[in-house]
Amino acid sequence: DTAVSQTPKxxxxxxxxxxxxxxxxxxxxxxxxxxxxxxKKFLKIMFSYNNKELIINETVPNRFSxxxxxxxxxxxxxxxxxxxxxxxxFCASSRLLGGSGKLxxxxxxxxxxx
Amino acid sequence: xxxxxxxxSMESNEEEPVxxxxxxxTISGTDYIHWYRQLPSQGPEYVIHGLTSNVxxxxxxxAIAEDRKxxxxxxxxxTLRDAAVYYCILRDRQxxxxxxxxxxxxxxxxx
Numbered sequence: 001d002t003a004v005s006q007t008p009k010x011x012x013x014x015x016x017x018x019x020x021x022x023x024x025x026x027x028x029x030x031x032x033x034x035x036x037x038x039x040k041k042f043l044k045i046m047f048s049y050n051n052k053e054l055i056i057n058e059t060v061p062n063r064f065s066x067x068x069x070x071x072x073x074x075x076x077x078x079x080x081x082x083x084x085x086x087x088x089x090f091c092a093s094s095r096l097l098g099g100s101g102k103l104x105x106x107x108x109x110x111x112x113x114x
Numbered sequence: 115x116x117x118x119x120x121x122x123s124m125e126s127n128e129e130e131p132v133x134x135x136x137x138x139x140t141i142s143g144t145d146y147i148h149w150y151r152q153l154p155s156q157g158p159e160y161v162i163h164g165l166t167s168n169v170x171x172x173x174x175x176x177a178i179a180e181d182r183k184x185x186x187x188x189x190x191x192x193t194l195r196d197a198a199v200y201y202c203i204l205r206d207r208q209x210x211x212x213x214x215x216x217x218x219x220x221x222x223x224x225x
Contacts (some may be wrong), residue, residue: 040200042217044215092157092158102148102160102167103150103158103160103213106157108155108156
C-alpha cells in the first residue's frame with residue numbers, strides 16, 4: 001500500500017483553468033503538507049495542516065486553496081492557472097509537527113500549464 | 115530558519131564509502147538535523163536524523179560534530195541506486211516548523 005498517494009501524476013492544462021490535486025495518506029498522521037518544486041529543483045513549502053487546521057501558509061497566491069476534509073486528505077485547488085504555476089507539487093505527511101517528525105512524501109504531480 | 119550549507123555536487127565510486135558534509139553554524143540547541151534524499155523523478159525520502167549523538171540505521175550513518183555546527187552523512191557502501199540529491203535540513207524540536215530544503219548535494223555514483 002502506498003503511504004502517501006497523489007492524483008493525478010501528470011496534469012496538463014491551459015492557462016486560466018481551475019484544477020485540483022488530491023492527496024491521501026494511510027499512515028494515521030495528523031500533519032500534512034504541500035510542497036512545490038520548480039524548474040530549478042528548489043523545494044518550497046506552501047501549506048501545512050495539523051488535524052485539519054491550517055498551520056503554515058507561506059507566501060502563496062490566494063489562487064491556491066488547500067482543503068482538508070479529514071486528517072487523511074489534503075487537496076490542493078488552483079484557480080486561474082498561470083504559466084508560472086508549472087512545477088511538480090508534492091504532498092507529504094508526518095506524525096509530529098516538528099522536531100524528530102519524519103516527513104513521508106508522495107511521488108509528486110507534474111503540472112504543466114500551456 | 116537556521117540555514118545549512120552543502121556542496122553542490124559530489125562524485126564517488128560504487129561500493130566505496132561516501133561522506134556528505136553539511137555545515138549548520140547557526141544551529142540552535144533545539145534543532146534536529148535531518149537528512150532526506152530525492153532520487154530522480156521521485157519525492158524526497160527520509161534518510162536519517164539526529165540531535166546530538168551519532169546515529170545509525172539501515173540506510174546510513176549520521177556523524178554530528180561535538181559543537182553541532184556540522185554533520186556528515188555516511189553511506190557505507192554506495193550503490194548506483196544511491197545516486198540522488200541529498201538534503202541536510204534543520205528542524206526545531208517544538209512548534210509548527212517548516213522543513214526548509216536548501217539546494218542539496220547532487221551525488222553521482224560511478225560504476
